[in-house]
Amino acid sequence: MDWQELLFNFVGGLAIFLFGIKFMSDGLQKTAGDRMRSILEKYTSNPLKGVLAGILVTALISSSTGTTVMTIGLVNAGLMTLRQAIGVIMGANIGTTLTAFIIGIKIDDYALPIIAVGVLLFLFVKQRKYQYVGQIVLGFGLLFLGLKTMSSGVKPLANLQAFHDFITDLSSNPILGAIVGTVFTVIVQSSSAAIAILQSLAYEGLIPLAGALPVLLGDNLGSTITAVFASIGATVAARRAAAFHVIFNLIGVFIFMSVMSFFIPFIAWLGDITGANIRMQIAYAHGIFNMTNTLIHLPFVTLLAILVTKVVPGQMKQLQFGAIHLDERLLSNPSVALGNATHEILRMGEFAKETLNDAVNYFFTRDEKFGKLALQKEEIVNDLDKKTTEYLVRIQQSSLSEDESARSSILMQTINDIERIGDHSENIAELAEFSVAHKVEFSEDAIKELKEMINLTDKTIGLAIAALENEDKQIAEQVLQNESEIDKMERTFRKNHISRLNKNQCSGNSGAVFLDILSNLERMGDHSKNIAQYVLYGE
Template identity: 60%
Template sequence: MDWQDILFKFVGGLGIFLFGIKYMSDGLQKTAGDKMRNLLATYTSNPIKGIIVGIVVTILIQTSTGTTVMAIGLVNAGLMTLRQVIGVILGANIGTTMTAFIVGIKIEKYSLPIIAVGAICLFFISKKKVQYIGQIIFGFGMLFLGLSTMGGGLKPLQGLPVFTDFIIQVSEVPVLGVLVGTVFTMIVQSSSATIGILQTIADEGMITLQGALPVLFGDNIGTTITAVLAAIGASVAAKRAALVHVIFNVAGTILFTLALPIVHRAVLWIGEDVNIRMQIAYAHGMFNVTNTLIFIPLIPVLAWIASKVIRGKMTEIEFKPKFLDARLLATPAVALGQAQNEIIRMGTYAREILNDASDYFFNKDDKVANLALQKEQLVNELERKITEYMVKISQSGLPEGESTKASTLMHTINDIERIGDHAENIVELSELRISNKVEFSAEAENELREMLKLADHTVERAIYALEHSDKEAAADVLVCESELDRMEESFRKSHIARLNQGQCSGTSGAIYLDILSNLERVGDHSKNIAQFILQEDQH
């Protein structure tokens, strides 16, 4: 037996298979528009919607792990609640069965022509949309080529007594099959890949459906390890979400392993006339759909268990307006007050992004950077929703005094959003600094620390002035803004002097000057808010 040939074909086939899934997934994302995170954060207001979004996103990105990790990132930032994320996790488990169904279609002999069609679309047609479709087709063909290569490599194993004895043992002891599936998926880090391998082995006649089912159930436990790793060091909410993922898959595996004879008969009955690869896909679908139906009414219980096991306070930020209520539009003055509350909330987040940007620059913690970027998405979303609400208030008709206030608030929305944008720019510049290992002199760092502190104070006073219509605070903002302008000019000169003396590199100089410029713009937008407050007072 040529062990080298077996190993090379298996490892190479697995590589081609994983590449096929990834490449097809990238093409699907580009075709659908890369808005998965927004879809997750925006359309998951209740668990049923969460399940549907989880299914759709997972089908589009072809990995339940990716969806779950993305959802955990959002819950970590407080942009989704634990109950919302449970719905997404349940949906992701259903969505991931799509790969098994694709593998169930036996078209390996057509894999090369499929790759050729994909290549033609990719390399001979200049239209972007066609290229993305070509990418999907190319990945689809690669997926089957990988399966075919793996199958060819594993075929000689069926004549090996050690292997056949092990497969018999797995068939007779379901717990051993579950363990094999769990460990293998933990190693490969992709349940789609391990289920694809299982379908290929079964298709080669190396394992029966009865023996394959426990391994399949174990694959579902193994896929939770990535979510657990993503939650390490994350917020309490993220850890709870990862725990729910584990509970869901472990409970489902225990249930289906205990009911193995019934599951086996059900799969044979549903998939009577199909190949064993498709029968495994049916079993995978049955596992996740049944599990989801069982757990939908238990979502509050899952959230309660996760809260009891993982203790700690959890701050949840709703990724939607908190104060805007369409019913209040009938009373425009009240609606205007609620809009102001939402604008203040938006301003608070914009200030937090600036603080997170500062924290990231000095402490280089990626989690803080992710948090800042997610809050920035929230600020953008609030800007859109508040503007729509304010337009409706204006259409309802306001008394002259209220109308002036509404006009002031409308102007401030854009300035707050721009403060968030400049803070995001600082996060990106910090990322550039960290990835390129750019060092700053102690003097430059101190200057940035000083200016960041003043910029934060300026934003804080501007938001306070807006909330309380406080003209003293607004006047304070104008003083701070002038000081920020002076600092920017002074620090720019001193940094250019350091560059000329060779104390700093060109890259550090460019990053430093860009941060100064962004902070100066933060001051300008704070000044705009303050001036609107002062003008309103004059009216």
């Protein structure tokens, strides 16, 4: 046996397969755009809808890992509750079975022409949407080419007695099979790849159905490790979502392992009556496992949420995600609806101000906790920006008085200014991250100047929000005075820092970061001034 050829074919085939599925998934995500994230945010109001959203998104992006990590990101940002995430994760487990069914179709022989079509579209067509289609087709072809290469590589194992003995142990010891599947999936970091390899081994006659199904269950359990990695350093809620993913699959594997003596004959019978090859039989088993497991868990979502709360203890400051004042029933009364929109905008302003405070704390303390909080709150600001704007657009479709129309226009502009304050705060958080990563140090004078300008900017944003809330022109005038002072500080501190740079008192990196922070603070002052002017002049 040529071990080098076997190893090269297997490792190379696995690499081509993983690249193909990643390339295809990226193409699908580019085609789908932000719609996938929007689906997860909007259509998860109850666990059943969450399951359906998880199935749809996973089927469209061809990656349960992508869906699960995206879901944990939304939980981490406060845009999704743990209960909603549980439904999505269950749906993602069902959606991922599509890949196994695709692999079950024997089209390996057409991998090269499929790749050729993909390359033509990807490289030689100028329209971006067709390039994305080409990327999907190319990834699809590479997936099957990798599978074919792996299959040809493992064929010689059929003549190896040690391999036969190992497979015999797997067939007679389901627990060993599940452990092997779990470990292998953890190693390759892709349950789709692990299951595809299992399908290839089975198709080549190297492993019987009785040995393959326990390994399949282990593959599902091993897939949870990615979610665990994604949750490291995240919020308590995000870690709980990852814990549910582990518990969900662990319970499912335990149930199916206990009925393995019935499960194996059932899948064999299903394969016989449908005339399916063993690849497709494994796909059947994968689909039945995940669908049954979801149906078992779905009625107990609330209890499962309580369970993972016990498993992952900890106090968490729950960020109130989503809009809380935008009542659609009040759209028929524009005056009241505008009042509600104003309350939501004020709430958005508070989040934008908190984003700045967290970003600044990250910069001075270098504690990543504050950086993550800043990014979470900035995502909430963006979410409120979209939802409040849509609400105001719907208000404007009603018959508005002249005053109501003017008020609506002002609120639209205010939303934009608050959203930009959030963006500049995010920029400061990113500059803080750069400073931490590159160990950028600042002089005492630079720190003192930054703190002085940050304090005034923070105070000015707070005054602008207060002026808007109370329609207080006196406070608005104070905002204009503060903004003028911020502009003077920016010019003075910029000159001071350039002088320090010329005297080699600061490094190039520290100089760039310092000046960028000044610019972001000055722009926040400008947006605060805009809000104050709306209060003063109504324009």
